[in-house]
Amino acid sequence: MPRTDTAPARPRAAAGGDANRWLVLVVLCVSLLLVALDATILHVAVPSLTEDLRPSSTALLWIVDAYPLVCASLLILFGTLGDRVGRRRVLLLGYALFGAASALAALATESWVLIAARALLGVGGAMIMPATLSILRTVFPDRRERATAIGVWTAVAAIGAATGPVLGGFLVENYWWGSVFLINIPLMALILPLGRRLLPESRGDGDGPWDVVGALMAAAGVLGCVLGVKHAGAGDPPAVLPAAGPLLLGATLLVLFVRRQKRRPHPLIDTGLFSRAAFTTSVGCIVLAMLALVGLELIAVQYLQLVLGLSPLETGLRLLPLTFAAMAAGATGSYTLRRIGPRRMVGWGFALTAGAVLLLVLMGEHDRPLLLTTGFVLLGFGLQTTLFSAYESMLSEAPPGSAGGAAAIGETSYQLGAGMGIALLGSVMNAAYAPGLSGIPGVPEEASRDAANSLGEAYKVADQLGGAAGSALHQAARHSFVNGLHVTLCVSAALLLAGAVMARRLPRVMESPVDPEDLMDREGTGAGNAPPALDGPAGGAGAEPRVPATREAAEHAGSGRPTH
Numbered sequence: 001m002p003r004t005d006t007a008p009a010r011p012r013a014a015a016g017g018d019a020n021r022w023l024v025l026v027v028l029c030v031s032l033l034l035v036a037l038d039a040t041i042l043h044v045a046v047p048s049l050t051e052d053l054r055p056s057s058t059a060l061l062w063i064v065d066a067y068p069l070v071c072a073s074l075l076i077l078f079g080t081l082g083d084r085v086g087r088r089r090v091l092l093l094g095y096a097l098f099g100a101a102s103a104l105a106a107l108a109t110e111s112w113v114l115i116a117a118r119a120l121l122g123v124g125g126a127m128i129m130p131a132t133l134s135i136l137r138t139v140f141p142d143r144r145e146r147a148t149a150i151g152v153w154t155a156v157a158a159i160g161a162a163t164g165p166v167l168g169g170f171l172v173e174n175y176w177w178g179s180v181f182l183i184n185i186p187l188m189a190l191i192l193p194l195g196r197r198l199l200p201e202s203r204g205d206g207d208g209p210w211d212v213v214g215a216l217m218a219a220a221g222v223l224g225c226v227l228g229v230k231h232a233g234a235g236d237p238p239a240v241l242p243a244a245g246p247l248l249l250g251a252t253l254l255v256l257f258v259r260r261q262k263r264r265p266h267p268l269i270d271t272g273l274f275s276r277a278a279f280t281t282s283v284g285c286i287v288l289a290m291l292a293l294v295g296l297e298l299i300a301v302q303y304l305q306l307v308l309g310l311s312p313l314e315t316g317l318r319l320l321p322l323t324f325a326a327m328a329a330g331a332t333g334s335y336t337l338r339r340i341g342p343r344r345m346v347g348w349g350f351a352l353t354a355g356a357v358l359l360l361v362l363m364g365e366h367d368r369p370l371l372l373t374t375g376f377v378l379l380g381f382g383l384q385t386t387l388f389s390a391y392e393s394m395l396s397e398a399p400p401g402s403a404g405g406a407a408a409i410g411e412t413s414y415q416l417g418a419g420m421g422i423a424l425l426g427s428v429m430n431a432a433y434a435p436g437l438s439g440i441p442g443v444p445e446e447a448s449r450d451a452a453n454s455l456g457e458a459y460k461v462a463d464q465l466g467g468a469a470g471s472a473l474h475q476a477a478r479h480s481f482v483n484g485l486h487v488t489l490c491v492s493a494a495l496l497l498a499g500a501v502m503a504r505r506l507p508r509v510m511e512s513p514v515d516p517e518d519l520m521d522r523e524g525t526g527a528g529n530a531p532p533a534l535d536g537p538a539g540g541a542g543a544e545p546r547v548p549a550t551r552e553a554a555e556h557a558g559s560g561r562p563t564h
Helices: 003-016 020-040 043-053 057-085 087-106 111-139 143-174 184-198 212-233 241-263 271-275 277-307 312-318 320-362 369-397 400-437 445-451 455-465 467-505 516-525 551-556
Strands: none
Touching: 020 057, 020 087, 020 111, 020 143, 020 184, 043 057, 043 111, 043 143, 057 087, 057 111, 057 212, 057 400, 087 111, 087 184, 111 143, 111 369, 111 400, 143 312, 143 320, 143 369, 212 241, 212 400, 241 271, 271 277, 271 400, 277 312, 277 320, 277 369, 277 400, 277 455, 277 467, 312 320, 320 369, 320 467, 369 400, 400 467, 445 455, 445 467, 455 467
């Protein structure tokens, strides 16, 4: 057979009956784990690197923010580039860049070097994240198997984000701050040759030139929106230039980007995807779920460290039940999705998470380990259930040729949701916390204003005051923070319940349409004996009958896109 015929069929052959597709999933999950770890592992190392590098306050802000800002802004660029030049090629380049940038960050002796290294890590992460999801979409064309793979994929992302502080705390306490980057190098040295050997190459079906101008517009637009959201989360009012300027510019560029894509004969992203209720709803659910998760996690870390007085390592260990619950939700997600369908799974996931958040309102100024553990378990299971089903529905709505663009949209929504969570819930927390620090007997007005910035700042001011006034300020700040936490949890629960209502626009049952090209490949190569069938909820009331996936049914499916 000519070489030109075998290359396009390579991913399908791997997907048909070859057990190597599960090895491919392992490679993709390990690479995603590193990217997710790097998003949170630095947080506990900030005091140590501040003492060593002595960065200015602005430089320290960029050390922390360079990675997520660059990563979020470039996801669409590299996701669509992978559709054109090859997803495996972009992924392998991302591996190499990520490893090199990790070495540069670990050995940095100046603040600007560490900022540059963190920015390069963001570029590498933007190359890796959408490529892993789009390759997964190609390697697992059967929706039921793909649901299992996405369950593992989303669980690994949750594991990476949750274990980052634990691993970072261990490394900083036993080595030095650069070790949080150094651990990436041996893993990348292992994953790069494995990926080169095991990962199949795949491309989208887009013809014509790649829209460089459009890709840059999308990157600048997302960067502006994320910058504006971050400034708002840092306490700048939305009407102030540092927050409003980037946000308006970013939103304008994204609107122009969408209009440009509608006019072009060969767009970067199929804007028609947003006309599908299931795709748009799934993206909105990802934003809401991440908004709740990241905002709550940030506040929970402050509560555990500043109110309960736990160390960074102890704080990370307290969050482990959330990780284990997320793993359980990912492991059972495929079965649950087949049984109850996307609509109920996302809706019930949001409702369970809202219940967990309301349970955590019972937290007070004293440690209640059983309550915290129960709340974190329910929170992790509910949010992971929601994210799993939302990602699965979003990816299944996109045709295989647009997998890179769809994955980039999903990951960008993930990042925007995280940024908005910090901004929105952080603003709610500040608004509820600050009033409790005014009018404290013996505390000067200027000291009260400084203490209103954060609980950590309040503790410093209280120590400087000393005596009865310092003790009163310390107690008032602690009490006000807990009250603010309760208000923030209630707002978060309301948002989660809104997500449960939004989920009603998702399909009731999980359908498993067949890609007709994949079916022909299977029949021609003998890669599979029985094509997949369309599933309703197995054995449940109101289950739809199975529809045989015959060649005629595949031909009626047209492009093989899911239909709801």
